[in-house]
Amino acid sequence: MFGIIRPCRHRLSEGLRDEWLGHLCGLCLALRRTHGQAARMATNYDGLLISVLHDAQSAAEPGSNRRTAGPCPLRGMRTARVAAGEGAQLAAAVSLVLASAKIRDHVLDGDGLLRRRALAAAATRVARSWDGAGARGGARAGFDTALLVDAVARQQSIESLTGRGSPLLTVTEPTETATGAVFAHTARLAGRPGNAPALAEAGRLFGRLAHLLDAVEDLAADRAAGLWNPIDITGTPLPEVRRLCDDAVHGVRLALNDAEFTNGRLAHVLLVHELAEAVDRTFGAACGHASPAASAPFGAPQEPPPVRRGPVAGCVVWAGLFCTCQICCRSEYQDPWNGKRREGWCGKANCCDCCDCCRCCDGGGKGCDCCSCDC
Numbered sequence: 001m002f003g004i005i006r007p008c009r010h011r012l013s014e015g016l017r018d019e020w021l022g023h024l025c026g027l028c029l030a031l032r033r034t035h036g037q038a039a040r041m042a043t044n045y046d047g048l049l050i051s052v053l054h055d056a057q058s059a060a061e062p063g064s065n066r067r068t069a070g071p072c073p074l075r076g077m078r079t080a081r082v083a084a085g086e087g088a089q090l091a092a093a094v095s096l097v098l099a100s101a102k103i104r105d106h107v108l109d110g111d112g113l114l115r116r117r118a119l120a121a122a123a124t125r126v127a128r129s130w131d132g133a134g135a136r137g138g139a140r141a142g143f144d145t146a147l148l149v150d151a152v153a154r155q156q157s158i159e160s161l162t163g164r165g166s167p168l169l170t171v172t173e174p175t176e177t178a179t180g181a182v183f184a185h186t187a188r189l190a191g192r193p194g195n196a197p198a199l200a201e202a203g204r205l206f207g208r209l210a211h212l213l214d215a216v217e218d219l220a221a222d223r224a225a226g227l228w229n230p231i232d233i234t235g236t237p238l239p240e241v242r243r244l245c246d247d248a249v250h251g252v253r254l255a256l257n258d259a260e261f262t263n264g265r266l267a268h269v270l271l272v273h274e275l276a277e278a279v280d281r282t283f284g285a286a287c288g289h290a291s292p293a294a295s296a297p298f299g300a301p302q303e304p305p306p307v308r309r310g311p312v313a314g315c316v317v318w319a320g321l322f323c324t325c326q327i328c329c330r331s332e333y334q335d336p337w338n339g340k341r342r343e344g345w346c347g348k349a350n351c352c353d354c355c356d357c358c359r360c361c362d363g364g365g366k367g368c369d370c371c372s373c374d375c
Contacts, residue, residue, distance in 0.1 A: 004210050004278040031043060031096065034137045035096065051091040067082060168234045181200070184200035202259075
């Protein structure tokens, strides 16, 4: 499971948490329908934002974009109302293409077991298969995933030309362009073309954040392994990276204020409040309910994660956690790839309801300054 939007269960009210899980499960099931069980490994926290944005703009009757899913081990063998329809389908298509790009990136870097030629060839075949499935799914939703594939290709070209003193934002441009196009398409898909410019801007800045935060999180490991990292390559100081991230968070908020939503509560919480939390978490601040190790300042000495696995070995461990319900039902489990602590999906605890923020805002989730409680 990857992505920068990982809401702590203590910050979502029960209603918003159920809605968030409905989109997460809907994305997972849409991936299965698109390309079989193995494709569910492409489920990611950021991909569900596409489904959330589509539903937030939809003029359809409440519940019409939902279906009842059967019992699942990841939900403790409970049924659930999950996202369905065009939004989930678009999210699945985009997630497959982006997961394919991640696999190719790991193959190119020769990470872990992918140093072995046979495993690298097998991973490349999986990536090629997911590219095709993503293209077919995108076509059904009216979106050309070639935009994403082109962004990945341009990313590699730009990185090869980047050196000391190059602008950091030159490196993030392909990601910005791709996410801007996807966010804008949710407006057209939901029948709100007037929202497309605002959501394109929100998506562009979200893509910038995703790229920068990923670089910050990987910085120490990349330095230790001698791998390419845009922060080191361009010589950008971390305070400047933080400033760029904070500016992007502010820009996303302003862009969302220019869009019209039928029910934008969850989109507002995720793309305003949780996006700011993601920046704080990456640079050292964390939810007060996190473990002391997770709350240590960025760059401070920390107990190292017990394991670091390659993509293939991590997937095998993930499958074991998946089949034994640990990802869902345990309060915490270790990330299969890097050993970091992760929260189980179905944790029940909610320390307060004040974080259901839009009860103190208007129905569109604009102008909200709440959710600052230290519950």
